[in-house]
Amino acid sequence: MPTSPSHETPPPDPAILAGLLSRAVAGDERAWRELVGSYGPRIFALAQSRCHNLDIAEEITQSVLATVAIKVRAGAYIEHGKFEAWLFRVAMNRVRDFARSRKRSSQLFHNDHEETAATADSRNATPTDNEQLSTLRQALEQLPEIDREVIELRHHGDLSFKQIAELLEEPLGTLLARHHRALRKLKQLMDSAMNPPGQTLNKQTASLRGTP
Known part of the structure; x- marks a missing residue:
């Protein structure tokens, strides 16, 4: 996969x-390949964090890169000195479009024949790692959209x-305050998911039973 993180420069x-x-504006293909090598994996990671599906993340990444290539070569990129912010604005718009279409559609994106992000991430992971990864994704889904975007742009983009x-x-x-609150909320959600109140109470009861 040409835009996977392992190929990032x-x-x-x-x-x-x-x-x-x-x-790149002048049509230098080598320059464009260098840009893709630098930013493609980061866009892919951002898309994958939202859709949890490698094929769809790749599709979003290619769509973003194609749009950027057309605009750059047409001279439509005018925010000089802010290329990364402009690039990821395009990427976030694509991710938002996907999120909206997923909500409207009843189609199941994760089937037995697709290689999902969860499957790929769990290949070499321990059961504990898989559980934590699943918990993290579920916690992210519970955050408000804007808070989730801040975390994704910071830690995936x-x-x-x-x-x-x-x-x-x-x-x-x-923005800094929002990021801090979002991380704190994310930690609370993960702690709550991994240590449900009933489970914690059972552990405490078992501990008391073993006390002389």
């Missing part, structure tokens, strides 16, 4: 990025807080 620094974009603030058009301080 480090993002270029701003000066190199500006040169790559100029060459690997954007800086400044870039996320620009993308979501929020003050940096507000």
Whole structure:
């Protein structure tokens, strides 16, 4: 899979990025391949975190890259110095479109013949790892949409807080506070899921029974 994380190359620094974009606009295929190598895996990780399906994540990634290629080569990219924020704005719009279509559709995306993200992630994982991964995904689903997007952009898209603030058009301080609250809520949801009240009470009761 050409956009999988294992093929990721480090993002270029701003000066190199500006040169790559100029060459890409001029039709330099090598420059475009370098851009895809740097940003494709991050877009893929962002899409995969939402749809939990490798094929759909790949489809979203290719759609984003195709849109960006057309706009860059047509000279439609005008937010100079903010390429990553612009790129991930396009990506988030695609992810939101998918989320809306999934809510409207009764189609089951996870069938026995598809390689889902959960299956791929669990190949070399222990049962405990799989349980924690499943719990994390369920907890993310319970967060408000905006809080989930902040976490996904930060930890899957690997954007800086400044870039996320620009993308979501929020003050940096507000964004930082939102991220902190979202992580705290996520931890609470995971703790609650992995240690249900009844289970905790049973453990405490068993412990008391063993006390002389």
